[in-house]
Amino acid sequence: MNSQQQDKFTLINELARRRGFFWQSYEMYGGVSGFVTYGFLGARLKQNIEKKLRELFVNKLGIMEIEAPIIAPAKVFEASGHVDHFKEPMVECLKCGRRFRADHLLRESGKLSEAEAEKLNLKELKEAIEGHNVRCPECKGELGEPKYFLTMFKTTIGPYSEAVGYGRPEAAQNIFVEFRRLYETAREKLPFGVMQIGHALRNEISPRQGLIRLREFTIVDIEFFFDPEEPNCFLLKDFENETLRLVLAESRLRGSEDIIEVKVKEALEKSYIKVPWQAVFMTLAKKLLMELGVPSEKQRFIEKLPWERAHYSLQSFDQEVYVDRWGWIEVSGHAYRADYDLKQHMRFSGVDTQVFKEYERPVEAEKTIVKPLMTKLGPVFKDEAQKIAKMLEETKPEEVEVSFKEKGYYMLGEYKILPEHVEIRKRKVKEKGKRFIPHVVEPSFGSDRLVYVTLEYAYRVKEDRVILSFPRDIAPIQVGVYPLVSKDGLPEKAMQVYKMLVDEGFMVEYDEAGSIGRRYARADEAGIPLGITIDYETIKNDTVTIRDRDTWKQVRNHINVLPGLLHKYFQSKINFEDLGDLVK
């Protein structure tokens, strides 16, 4: 195969394996799809990309970063809805053992529409398969019981099989389950954001797109909490004139994927994007990708259709980047999760996830209070009285009052509460504030996908040589140091320069193997932005040449000004031409 005919995905995967950016894990045992190991260059590239995310969100926006376990007890993902939603119905042929998506068989057999088939539960699927006499499409054998294939990794915690745990399919839930403590740490003020960068696990049925779809991958989840009654974003004025390229759900429903280019301000005025904070995060995501080397015209935000959205989301945009092989692929998702998750965890755990917000001025209001009379509840409900009292406190008093008036009793779950069990009081109160569950917008990045698109957009071919033109602030190695030839004291001098730059905190590589041209070529392929060459002039006057990876131009300057200039260069405060006098 000729390298010119291959697509960039293939070229990048080959280069990645050869130069040690990443490769498929467990090759020794035949390899397992969906798992990847980053080598020296790739691990550092990924760290540098994540460092940029931290600079952007943690340093500049004050979002708090946490690090929490990958394994969670089953309850967490039961509450979050993942146990119910993160699964596909499968059915196995009793004769040949092949497995199929149960709903797809029904759809393909022409008996049901896509929407109908998707709604069925296991029992209904079984009945539909039997009722329509659907058989194995391969061998016409009889089909067994439909079963769900759970796409979360399941395990047990400790030695007891009943202690079920799941590998997290997203890093978000850690933030929701720790909400109370995080809110306290944020000094009980809204809005505030929490970020987690970590591994997530999804047992994909058939992943085979390299870094694009993995079973274990790094996810960057940010949960940004705000008061739904005050959704305005104090950063909006900095971003309202930025443009976003959107593909709206309404136009997708009309069968068009046209991209509209709108200013953030307009997107909010026209309600294309429901929450201002979400628009701001989308803008930041766009800028981030540009800094990783993806031009804005190769990016778009596509609004998910209602049935494409995750179960927790009210509005979702996927940030997509155009790549050579697959066209548009998702690099980040922006979901408006509202109060879904905190509400669910409050329901399942019984822990109050509401926040209290003080009004500027107290509001006078008449309040109905249902006070449980323990002397009455105790004898009737015995040891359940405590629990009932607590449940009554969480019930809306008005509901109880209305029910007493209409029916003479109130059903609290399975408990029948009579008027004599409680005291209903009206009281004028000064409301000092309100209690509510914060809403949340979630920007979520796939770290591995960011690495991939960075590689693809850095990939260039110049005079038949491969160059990885990484933006200078994420290059895994910053500087190469080379003696022009390995004799006459040049290597010794080069080692001095190498050590000085290492001491200055740069990522430096020393190389004296082979011809100088070969070393430059190797460095270009590893994406090293600058090459410093020690030649015979260095011996005379302590000057070196500095070579630019992308243009192959060289400048010359004194060794002792290198540290200061290089620091400025890597902070993008000066350009290559400012590093010295142009050679030739």
Add this chain to the structure above:
RNA sequence: GCGGCCGUAGUCUAGCCUGGCAGGACAUCGGCCUCCCGAGCCGGCGACCCGGGUUCAAAUCCCGGCGGCCGCACCA
């Protein structure tokens, strides 16, 4: 998960049809040479995806598995 194609050093590949010592190129390492872009010379390391079968003998033929690519499906 289904169908088609495929699997030989780090990479690309010859050999497979017709069974008989697995060869080359690039990369890499050591040496020589070398005053700025994968130069040259000498030398070294390094491979038949795994398992089973047929056979005196399997990279080669057969079966199964694993993995890859393409298409379908999936991607909450």
